[in-house]
Amino acid sequence: MADEKPHPAPPDYALSGTDSIPPQKAVDSVIHDAKAATDKEHQMSLWQGIRLYPKAVAFSIIISTCIAMEGYDVCLLSNFYAFPQFNKKYGEMLPDGMYQVPAPWQAGLSNGANVGEIIGLFINGWASERFGYRYTVMLCLTLIIGFTAIFFTAQNVQTLQVAEILCGIPWGVFQTLTITYAAEVCPVALRGYLTTYVNFCWGLGQVIGIGVIKSMLPRTDQWAYRIPYALQWMWPVPLLVGIWLAPESPWWLVRKGRVEDAKKALLKLTSRNRETGFNADETVAMMVHTTALEQKITSGASYFDCFKGADRRRTEIVCMVWAIQNLSGNSFSGYSTYFLEQAGLDTANAYNFALGQYGFNMVGVFGAWFLMTLGFGRRTLYLYGLCGLCAMLFILGFLGLVPDSHRREASLATGSIMLVWALIYQLTVGTVCYSLVAELSTRRLQIKTVVLGRNCYNIVGIICSVLTPYMLNPGAWNWGNYAGFFWAGICACCIVYTYFRVPEPAGRSFAELDMLFEKGVSARKFQSTEIDVFEEKVPVLGTVVETLVEEKGGHVHKEALG
Numbered sequence: 324m325a326d327e328k329p330h331p332a333p334p335d336y337a338l339s340g341t342d343s344i345p346p347q348k349a350v351d352s353v354i355h356d357a358k359a360a361t362d363k364e365h366q367m368s369l370w371q372g373i374r375l376y377p378k379a380v381a382f383s384i385i386i387s388t389c390i391a392m393e394g395y396d397v398c399l400l401s402n403f404y405a406f407p408q409f410n411k412k413y414g415e416m417l418p419d420g421m422y423q424v425p426a427p428w429q430a431g432l433s434n435g436a437n438v439g440e441i442i443g444l445f446i447n448g449w450a451s452e453r454f455g456y457r458y459t460v461m462l463c464l465t466l467i468i469g470f471t472a473i474f475f476t477a478q479n480v481q482t483l484q485v486a487e488i489l490c491g492i493p494w495g496v497f498q499t500l501t502i503t504y505a506a507e508v509c510p511v512a513l514r515g516y517l518t519t520y521v522n523f524c525w526g527l528g529q530v531i532g533i534g535v536i537k538s539m540l541p542r543t544d545q546w547a548y549r550i551p552y553a554l555q556w557m558w559p560v561p562l563l564v565g566i567w568l569a570p571e572s573p574w575w576l577v578r579k580g581r582v583e584d585a586k587k588a589l590l591k592l593t594s595r596n597r598e599t600g601f602n603a604d605e606t607v608a609m610m611v612h613t614t615a616l617e618q619k620i621t622s623g624a625s626y627f628d629c630f631k632g633a634d635r636r637r638t639e640i641v642c643m644v645w646a647i648q649n650l651s652g653n654s655f656s657g658y659s660t661y662f663l664e665q666a667g668l669d670t671a672n673a674y675n676f677a678l679g680q681y682g683f684n685m686v687g688v689f690g691a692w693f694l695m696t697l698g699f700g701r702r703t704l705y706l707y708g709l710c711g712l713c714a715m716l717f718i719l720g721f722l723g724l725v726p727d728s729h730r731r732e733a734s735l736a737t738g739s740i741m742l743v744w745a746l747i748y749q750l751t752v753g754t755v756c757y758s759l760v761a762e763l764s765t766r767r768l769q770i771k772t773v774v775l776g777r778n779c780y781n782i783v784g785i786i787c788s789v790l791t792p793y794m795l796n797p798g799a800w801n802w803g804n805y806a807g808f809f810w811a812g813i814c815a816c817c818i819v820y821t822y823f824r825v826p827e828p829a830g831r832s833f834a835e836l837d838m839l840f841e842k843g844v845s846a847r848k849f850q851s852t853e854i855d856v857f858e859e860k861v862p863v864l865g866t867v868v869e870t871l872v873e874e875k876g877g878h879v880h881k882e883a884l885g
Contacts (some may be wrong), residue, residue, distance in 0.1 A: 439491015
């Protein structure tokens with residue numbers, strides 16, 4: 324078969340001029356090839372996808388690993404507050420002679436990264452669409468190298484604050500760009516797996532961070548905190564090399580009218596395995612058709628366009644899916660070590676439990692992959708995961724009714740249930756969220772939609788991180804376990820929202836998702852609704868095809884998709 328050749332000949336519309344092919348015939352040819360590519364993606368199995376797109380899998384993993392840097396640093400900061408050497412250097416002396424970083428500075432350092440991330444997220448919404456994913460990531464990795472020097476040489480807490488804010492900017496870029504790149508370089512069969520791998524990288528960074536912290540416990544000098552900061556330099560250089568070798572997203576290239584470059588990038592992402600009948604020209608035609616369809620649906624590509632027409636619903640869902648990660652009790656479960664220490668565990672063993680909880684981030688991703696392989700959809704995992712989290716939160720609340728005479732046992736049970744909560748969270752909500760936000764946004768506005776969603780997550784996270792200490796602190800509200808009832812109630816509201824508003828994107832092409840949202844299909848009927856995107860007339864496709872029919876010798880004369 325022709326499509327078994329390593330480099331199949333491009334169709335007529337990619338080689339001929341406007342004099343040799345009538346415009347309508349060229350349009351029909353694009354639609355025919357786009358439909359063929361869509362059908363092949365629907366029939367592609369997981370293992371066929373891996374064999375056909377091994378390089379896409381590898382490059383997606385490399386770029387997603389950038390997220391591990393943020394997980395590593397967040398883990399360091401929260402644990403440094405227990406380091407006497409760190410507190411003596413950056414804190415103030417207390418009346419009892421001990422040193423402690425003042426509470427306002429602790430809050431400032433913790434939220435400094437969040438402020439930087441919010442700035443970085445909004446910058447990413449413009450930069451990655453303007454300059455491409457690869458160059459944006461490489462610039463951010465270069466900035467990380469310089470900003471880490473500020474951490475390593477900081478002589479006061481003010482300098483640490485500057486470093487947190489500055490490093491937060493590239494971290495904010497990584498938070499969304501890694502997801503969108505993964506979604507755009509792989510077929511439907513791999514999309515759920517590669518987008519959720521990002522959550523694995525969070526766990527990887529945290530596990531490495533807690534391991535470094537444990538190894539530094541015996542040290543009594545300044546290197547107890549400077550070595551962990553210096554180890555942040557181990558990430559950027561290898562990642563820079565890998566990303567330099569990676570191709571640009573073919574979807575981004577199509578949006579820029581660089582159709583021939585999109586085909587070259589696609590061939591770099593795939594192997595010579597052609598058992599699925601893969602044809603690069605057909606896949607590019609599918610991208611062209613989807614981009615033209617989105618141009619018809621979405622008039623512009625600014626942040627304001629995220630709140631117009633059908634995109635308003637998509638933006639709302641993406642924002643809520645991100646926010647629910649925090650609203651389902653995430654900040655409360657982070658205090659498992661606090662309750663375990665109350666139960667009498669020493670610091671070293673408490674760190675071991677924390678290490679196990681961070682490990683759930685990694686194990687949970689593999690568990691979620693297994694469940695998806697069994698046929699469980701994203702909506703199903705997200706919805707029933709929330710039900711499990713809600714049940715755990717109610718149990719945590721009822722443990723507050725245990726008499727004071729059994730307070731140690733209650734604290735041990737609380738810490739243990741929080742670990743169970745973390746496992747359920749990582750098997751479902753914590754992992755599946757990354758796939759949902761990548762799939763539910765339109766290609767044309769994906770970066771900006773995911774940026775808005777992640778910023779919603781950050782804002783809700785800041786509010787939750789402020790409220791939770793008040794709930795648990797004996798000198799404040801002193802709710803203790805009863806805080807579980809509060810978060811269970813919030814989580815129950817999230818269940819209702821998810822049931823009525825979050826659709827099932829599994830197995831759908833991007834064009835099919837566009838049409839389902841455009842037609843206003845109910846979230847509960849997304850999976851069962853039959854739709855043919857090629858029956859829809861796309862007037863703008865004629866303009867798009869002008870780019871294709873003007874291609875000669877691999878040169879594109881104008882950009883019709885920008």
